[in-house]
Amino acid sequence: MVDLYIRTRCKRIDYSFLLKQPPATYSNEYKNKSDIEKPTCILEPTEENGVYMFLSGIPSQRKDHQGTPIRYELVATSDTWDSMDGSDQKKYLKGLTGLISMWLKDVRGALQKIQEDGSDWELVRLPNVANSKLGELLDETLTEQYVEELLQLTVDSNQSKNDENNLNQKLKDFLLKGNFLQEYSKYDSSSQTENPLNLWWGGVNNNLSCDQWIKFVKKLLLGETKGKALLLNIATPQSLSSFSVNNQGLGVLLAKEWSQSDTKQIEPQGLVGYIQQGIIRHNNRVPSGLQFPDWSKKKH
């Protein structure tokens, strides 16, 4: 089962999940690596072998009582593939893949605009998405009046089962929107290049990195592989080494990496990292073309 949770605010009521809180949150290892008030994506396995997704930095056209733009955050949780029942679930997960892909386009669009503007101080700014297709679609589903009502019910703890069911149905219908399934279909082909690296990072500016990342997201959501897909907005390539330990598969897009170069291996942390990564690669039978890092070249 796929469950979607939305966090937003209205004119006067502060940020809160609409009617219900997600049962879990993301792990603490991304602390210091992303500011969730700016675009961030965390897609990771849950302890129950399901998937947890967190997506932030989605702008709404609504404004708060101070005139400040409001944003959305989305959390999705899905059961383990073993316990899923049939093609409906698969359809929701395809919709979720399309949604993430659309979100990534919004984020990239905002970054490209910053680059085109050429303002020095904009270049050091964390991505701030002003216009977003995903935001528009959310605004259509969650109208201003409906959000006001839901948040009032939430803060008053006055929601009925009926209110929850209505919201659930709206969100499920939202996931099955043609826009998302159409977006998904672009990645529904096995002919596209997959990233041969197990643990890799790429800049959000680079087309190939983004294509490979979405492809990886799709495989994670559809239960075809294991690992984590992240888009982080503070982390630098150098600060990712801690991720090299205990991760079987990892694809990270870095919002502050402006280079156009293709994906790169995440360098492991210390000797233990090298050994662990070697064991993981061996067990997973990673393509033989991969080279183990040359220790002699490692800087000390």
Place this chain on the structure above:
Amino acid sequence: MEINFDNYASNEAKKIFYKIGLIGPSRVGKTSIIAALLDEAQVALAGTPVSIKPFVDSDGNSPTKDRIRNTILDIKAGLDFSSFQPTGMGTADPFIFDLVMTIAGGNEEKNQAQLRFTILDYPGGWLEKPPQGDIGQQTWGKCKKWIEESSVIIVPIDANLIMEVNNQETRKASLELLEVEEVKDLVRDWAKGRITMGESGLLLLVPVKCETYFNDNGGDNDKSEELYKSICNFYSDVIKAVEQEMSVKEEEPEEIPQSTDFIGKFKKDMSKVLISKPSKPPSYSIEYHPVDTIGCIELANANWEENINGQLSLNCEYLVRNPGNSQPELKRFGNIGLLNSICKQIVENRQNSRIFTRLWDWFFDKNKLLADAINMLSQQKPEPRFKEIAKGNIAKKG
């Protein structure tokens, strides 16, 4: 990202966390205060070897630096040549601003003692309605604990919401938007926490968006007295709550139990030695520090508007003062007074807390320059806008 509160749990060798709590509603401008404070502190410490800056972790990441930089850039993005549009994002999760005061440069920078000002921010809406679910409740519990352990509490206040009140209805809306009742409850909990710990406490009432009401930073109108009186009026219950909880009461003469057994007598004698009285009794102060976090703007229009639920909110329009053909410069004012008061409080804590005394003595021995900087800042003459609302010794525990 979710905060690991444990990272700030203890003071260990070479680093001391000085906890500060923020208690204010959402969208009041909490991050702007921190950004302005850091900016003015850097100016105040210019020319000295001491610096105060966002803490950077071993991976080279600094969420504090990014958030402060973004706040400044968001403000700049909202400022065009003639007007200002409120920008910013609002807080959806707790965040700790981690500022480090240290000696700049030197080969042994990593081994130097650090004073870390750690300021907890969280969604203002939690004051009225704490987050639901196990995770939310746990997080809110940790935030409350942090506040109770903080020596200094900053209460940011939107000055426009105070000054633009024009009838009973808008006064009610202002009190709700400022969440004064909820602020009072949390401040009371903090005061109780101070008494339990036997440590001094400082409550800072910090009106923000004050540009329109002072004539000392480029403005023409002086409504400063009106602002001060209105804030004392709006926050009278908050001030009373602190005084009720913290002001010293008549002390009962201590009963000395007649103990005849040797072990009991030994324990009592030892406890007298171990729990010797600190040099100065703990105290509390409530201070008033109006600040300009932007400085170059002025309120042009303020209209109370009703939302679809019939609730009032204040819609403000700002104009840039003396508009020209270039990007207006930020002209912050009053924020250094906050740092001076915090440093004064650090010295105060040292004088009245056994644990603080021990830590600080060690710390000051290790890094005389830092101690000098704190002393220097603590002894600065208060700014003209500053007012002391209340002060006294803290009541004895129990």
